[in-house]
Every structure is written in structure tokens, then in C-alpha cells.
Amino acid sequence: MIPPAIALVAPSALPRALWDSLNVTVGGRLAQGTPVSLPCFNTYDGQSYQRNGTACAAVESGYTSPSFRVENFGAYMQASLLFSRTSTSEQCLLDMSNPSNPQAWTNFNCSQGAIPPYYIEVRSAKDVIAAYAFSEATGVPLTIKNAGHDYKGRSSLKNSLALWTLNLKGISYSKTFVPEGCPRHLKYTAMTVGAGMGWADVYQYADANNFTAIGGYHQTIGASGGWIMGGGHSVLTPVFGLGVDRALEFKIVTPDGSVRTANECQNSDLYWALRGGGGGTFGVVLESSSLVEPRTIPLQVANLSFPIVGNNTHDWFKILINNTYKWGTEGWGGHIQGSSLINVTPLLSIDQAKESLQEVSDYVLSQNGTVVVETLPSWYAFFTKYVLAAEAPVGTEYLLGTRLMPSSLFQTQTGMEQMYNAILNILPYAYPYIVVGTPFLYNHTAGTTSVTPAWYNSFWHISARTSFLFNSTLAAKVNAYQLGNQLVQNFYNISPDSGAYFNEGLVYEPNYQQSYWGPNYDRLLSIKKKYDPLGLLDCWQCGEFPYMFIQPLVVDSELMFQLGSRVNLTRGILAGLK
Incomplete structure (x- = not known):
């Protein structure tokens, strides 16, 4: 049974004593969250604020x-x-092309925006359990942040x-890891990494310990x-x-306050859901263990790259x-952007x-470009x-949309022409990132992961x-969202039955349940209900489970930005706190 809807409770509506009590429970690791650029501004949420030049200089230096x-x-x-995504007037952005540009802080107010006003620096499962209990009792929604890589x-x-x-x-490595x-016969060569470990540190550790970790293309992405x-x-x-x-x-x-191990032998349904169902939905992951490969690959x-002149990218x-x-x-894999390509194959x-x-x-070479094809001894060297x-x-104001392009398109002349024409359609506005x-x-064994089979x-x-840009008008922001939708639509048109990447989809991914999970969605929904019956965890397009609905930037017919929230929670204490 789905509990009746009640109003979202803002942190500022709660008595200070409740926050003080939570802080004691988590060992003094409850802190206030503020925009990183706040020290540069003279106003904060419409009120006068004391600009801190020294702190601002550090922000400007590290902004990108x-x-x-x-x-x-x-x-x-x-x-x-x-x-x-929150309103037309809220922002606290510097000029990413020149973070010391004073127009950002002299012409704009710094707003809290979507930054949570309170956060717990999680050190153990106890901190997570305390947060669940607090949210359940007060109605304050939860959000989970790791490294902040989130499109x-x-x-x-x-x-x-x-x-x-x-x-x-924390990170460790075992040649005889048994989930x-x-x-005991289910032994793997595997690494175990804490949720806060970034890939650069993981890769360095892996190289020093003579193995290869398969991971992200950015030094600070969280590995778990x-x-x-x-x-x-x-x-x-x-x-x-x-x-x-x-x-x-x-x-x-998990949101019921249990610390669980999920693998193929226990909590296997949760294990399957975590293998593609998305972060921020089924619980707070403390660590994960994954297969690794030998170092000497x-x-x-x-x-390859060349200067763009006229239509030479066609x-x-x-x-x-x-x-x-x-x-x-x-076996080639890599990245293609504009007129450059960096690919590898083992x-x-x-x-x-x-x-x-x-x-x-x-x-x-015919376009006066450069070509390097070389052998490197390991992933870490690359x-x-x-x-x-x-x-x-x-530190950018980028909006991203993606599509998984079926292999069938590259196996026929008709398919290749469709792919080529779709790219030509977007070139007047943007170069694709492939x-x-x-x-x-x-x-792959079909059905063992919950991502879209696409x-x-x-x-x-x-x-x-x-x-x-930091000083873009409302109309310009709206246009950026709408143009992004239109550009990606070119790829949807030739791959209507394919999917998209949960971590890098459009903000307004159409039919996102199908795009991200395909036939796996219904099973994911049932697992969500099992481990989070009160709906304590949810986020935008994380599944639209029937508990919380959080909508980011909404572009309506009058070009207005709004935030809509609807939360279903049940605790009688809420009535006494209002």
C-alpha cells in the first residue's frame, strides 16, 4: 500500500534541537552546505553578505x-x-572562461539553488542509518553525493x-576473492574499493600492485x-x-536501516538491481568489489587529430x-570528439x-593533421x-544528451547513410561526442545485469x-535545453528501439524507463519497493517509483523555471513540526 502524500518538509522548518541531536548522533559530522562560489558574492539568497576576497581567490583558482x-x-x-533547474533568479556561478571576472558577483545574487543546506560527512554505516531515521521521522528528503560527477x-x-x-x-586486492x-570454489581476482575512492587513485594502486582496473575516463569519478x-x-x-x-x-x-552484502549468493535480487539500476535509489553503497585484469596488457x-577547415569533418x-x-x-574503444580520436585496443x-x-x-594527414599509433605497456601508462x-x-554549464547506436546501423549501406545524415544534421550546432x-x-550472459540490453x-x-553562460538570459537557457533535445532526437529517429546511458542521458530523457532499463524496469520497481517501502530515496528520473517526484528545470509555455516536489512519507510527528 502506498502511503498518502504529505507536504515536503524544508530543513528550515525544523526546530534547531532536532539538527543538534542529529549532529551528536553522527559524531559532529553534520555541516551546512553552501555554494562553493559564495565567498565571491556580496549577496546570498537576497541578503547582504560579507565577501571574502582571500577565500574567493582560492575558489577562482580552483573553479575548473x-x-x-x-x-x-x-x-x-x-x-x-x-x-x-530551480528558478529563473537563482544562481551562484562564476565565469568558467575567466573565473576572476567580477561581472559574475557584481551583477548577480548568490543563491543556495539545489545545494542541500545540510550534509553528513559519512564515515560508517551508522551515519547512514541515522540519516534514514531522521528523514523518516521529519520528512526532510535525502540525497546522496559522492564525487559530484552528475550530468x-x-x-x-x-x-x-x-x-x-x-x-x-580504502582499497584492497585479492587473487582469491570469494564473495x-x-x-569457496567461486574465486576471483578482484579489488575492493570504498565509495569515495576516485579512479586516479585506484589506477595508481592497481599499477603498483600489478593489476589493471577497468574504470572511468576521469581522475575524480568515484569507483564505487x-x-x-x-x-x-x-x-x-x-x-x-x-x-x-x-x-x-x-x-x-538499505533504507530499512539494514547493512547488507549483495552478491550472487545472498541478496541476489538487490545485487542484480545495483548492477545497472542506478545510484541513489536502492541504498547507500559503502564499498564494492569488482573483477580486475593483469597489469601487463x-x-x-x-x-589522431586535424584542424577543422570548412566542411572537412564530413x-x-x-x-x-x-x-x-x-x-x-x-576491440577498438575510445573517444571521438570533433576532429580528434583517441582509441585503444588490447x-x-x-x-x-x-x-x-x-x-x-x-x-x-591529408588535412594537415597528426597521426600517432603506438604501443603502451599498460592502462596506467595510457x-x-x-x-x-x-x-x-x-565547472561548466554543459547540458548533455546521449543515445546507444545499434551495431546493425553499421552493417548495411542504408544504416550507415542514416548514421551519417544524422550527424550532418547536428553539425551546424554541435559536434557529436562519440x-x-x-x-x-x-x-555477456543475458539477464545478469539490469541496464538496458541495448x-x-x-x-x-x-x-x-x-x-x-553564467550571464545567459532565461531565453538562452531555455533554448539550450530545447536545442539539446532536438539534436539528440536525430539519433532517436534512427534507433527507436535502442536506449540511453543512465549516467549521461538528457535532463528530459523521453520514455526514460525504456531508455535506461528496457524490459528490466518492472523487476527493478518491485525490488525498490522491497528494500525501500517508504520511498526514502529517490531522485530525478531514477525510476519514478511511486514515492517521490522531483522535477528539475521545467520549461513551460511562458518560459518559466520551476521545481516541483511531491513526497510520500508517513510519520505522525510531521503534524507536530508544522
Whole structure:
């Protein structure tokens, strides 16, 4: 039975004594969350504020630095979603192209936006259990933040209490890992990482301990957070699978206050749900264990780029499309952006790699570009040489939308022409970002993960990106959202039965239950009801379970931004607190 709906309770409506009590319960680790850029402003939520020049200088220096942002609770990697999604007047943004530009803080008010006004620095399961009890008793909604890599604003929520898991560190490695409760013969070579471990630290540890971890393309993405629970693609995914394919076990605190181990031998339904059902929905993951590979995996690396002149990218994309099926069978994975390509494969020799790329290399050289095809001895060598310089920028006002492009499109002339024409349609507005990171060659067993099955019969995870600036008008922001929808629609039109990546979909992903989970949605919903019967956890497009509905930026006919919230919780104490 679904409890009756009641009003969302804002933190400011609660007696101070309740917050003080919670702070004592969590060992003094309850803190106030404020926008990272606040020290630069003279006004805060419409009230006069004392600008702090010294603190502001530190913010300006680190504004586009992932290491700075990851260590500050009030800083998220994609800054725009903290503010544009809540109202027309709320923002606390600096100029990402020049963070010291005074127009940002002299012409605008700093607002709280969607940043939770309170957060708990989680150090143990007890902190999570205390937060669940507090939310259940008061009606204050919860949100979960790890490293803040979130293209849809799911890890932030206005007037919520946040659980910040960044400080759940720790990493270990075993050649004889047996999932808890499983027979001893189920042994794996695996690593176990705390929720707050970033991939750069994991990769360094893996290299030092002679193994390879398959993970994200950014140094500060959390290895046990939303990346793995939403799917988790890598440039090595074509051969070694998605993060969810490799996940062996999760330690999680579910909303009923239980600390559970989920693997193939116990809580197997929850284990399946966490392998693709998305973060922030089924509980707070404390750590995860995943398969690893030997360190000595020589990689053939291709780094190609050329200057864009006129329409010279048209032939470039035609060559890419025509070769995608062949490259897919050869294990190539990587990133293609504009007129540049960085791909790797562990399956070819250096001579085979050069032969494989001959046509595209010749074209790049004909356009006065550069071609490097080389062998690197390990993933870590590739990461340090290429990824750190090529990873996605942070502190931006980017809006992203994606689509998984079926392999069938690259196997017929008609399909390739459709793909080419779809790309040509968006080129006047944006260059596609193509992640060759689908598990096409991975020996996947159908039904073992809960992501959309479209992952396993696709070659490309393609995206189109739009943006606005710190001083953009309301009309410009609306246009950026609408244009993004229109650009991605070109790829929907030629792949109506495919899907999208939960971690990188449109803010307004159409029919998102089908896009993210396909036939797995109904089972995920039943598992959600089992482990979270009161609906304490939810977020935007995390499943639209019948408990909480949180809507980010809404563009209505009058070009207004609103935040709509509806929460179902049950506790009689709420009446006494109003």
C-alpha cells in the first residue's frame, strides 16, 4: 500500500534541537552546505553578505579544477544544474572562461539553488542509518553525493539532507576473492574499493600492485558510486565489459536501516538491481568489489587529430562510420570528439593497428593533421599520458544528451547513410561526442545485469552537448535545453528501439524507463519497493517509483523555471513540526 502524500518538509522548518541531536548522533559530522562560489558574492539568497576576497581567490583558482571541486561539498562538476533547474533568479556561478571576472558577483545574487543546506560527512554505516531515521521521522528528503560527477543533477536537491560519501576510502586486492556467503570454489581476482575512492587513485594502486582496473575516463569519478551502478563504460569496455558486468559484490545500507552484502549468493535480487539500476535509489553503497585484469596488457593506442577547415569533418565522419564495424570486431574503444580520436585496443599488434587505421590516418594527414599509433605497456601508462589531458572539463554549464547506436546501423549501406545524415544534421550546432565504450565483444550472459540490453548490441554511445553562460538570459537557457533535445532526437529517429546511458542521458530523457532499463524496469520497481517501502530515496528520473517526484528545470509555455516536489512519507510527528 502506498502511503498518502504529505507536504515536503524544508530543513528550515525544523526546530534547531532536532539538527543538534542529529549532529551528536553522527559524531559532529553534520555541516551546512553552501555554494562553493559564495565567498565571491556580496549577496546570498537576497541578503547582504560579507565577501571574502582571500577565500574567493582560492575558489577562482580552483573553479575548473576537478581536484578542487571534488574536495568541496558545495562544488559539483557540472555547475549549471545546481541553479538553472530551480528558478529563473537563482544562481551562484562564476565565469568558467575567466573565473576572476567580477561581472559574475557584481551583477548577480548568490543563491543556495539545489545545494542541500545540510550534509553528513559519512564515515560508517551508522551515519547512514541515522540519516534514514531522521528523514523518516521529519520528512526532510535525502540525497546522496559522492564525487559530484552528475550530468542530470541527481546528487543535489533543494532543501534536502545530503549524505556525502567521499571520505569512505580504502582499497584492497585479492587473487582469491570469494564473495561473502558463496562456495569457496567461486574465486576471483578482484579489488575492493570504498565509495569515495576516485579512479586516479585506484589506477595508481592497481599499477603498483600489478593489476589493471577497468574504470572511468576521469581522475575524480568515484569507483564505487553512480558510475558502476548506472552501467560504467570504459574505453576498455568493448573487450572487458561494463562496470556492472565486472561487479562481484556490494556492501550497502538499505533504507530499512539494514547493512547488507549483495552478491550472487545472498541478496541476489538487490545485487542484480545495483548492477545497472542506478545510484541513489536502492541504498547507500559503502564499498564494492569488482573483477580486475593483469597489469601487463599492452595497448595499441591511436591519437589522431586535424584542424577543422570548412566542411572537412564530413568526410572524416563518413570514414569513421564506414570503419566502425571492422574496428568493433578488432576491440577498438575510445573517444571521438570533433576532429580528434583517441582509441585503444588490447587485441592487435602494432602492425595490425596501423593497417586497421590506414584509411583514416591517410585522411587526417591529408588535412594537415597528426597521426600517432603506438604501443603502451599498460592502462596506467595510457591514463597518465592521454586521459588526464583529455578528460571532460568541469565547472561548466554543459547540458548533455546521449543515445546507444545499434551495431546493425553499421552493417548495411542504408544504416550507415542514416548514421551519417544524422550527424550532418547536428553539425551546424554541435559536434557529436562519440564514446566507443560498449561491450560488443564482451562475453555477456543475458539477464545478469539490469541496464538496458541495448548496451550489448551497440557500437557507439553518442552524445550531443549544448551550453549556456553564467550571464545567459532565461531565453538562452531555455533554448539550450530545447536545442539539446532536438539534436539528440536525430539519433532517436534512427534507433527507436535502442536506449540511453543512465549516467549521461538528457535532463528530459523521453520514455526514460525504456531508455535506461528496457524490459528490466518492472523487476527493478518491485525490488525498490522491497528494500525501500517508504520511498526514502529517490531522485530525478531514477525510476519514478511511486514515492517521490522531483522535477528539475521545467520549461513551460511562458518560459518559466520551476521545481516541483511531491513526497510520500508517513510519520505522525510531521503534524507536530508544522
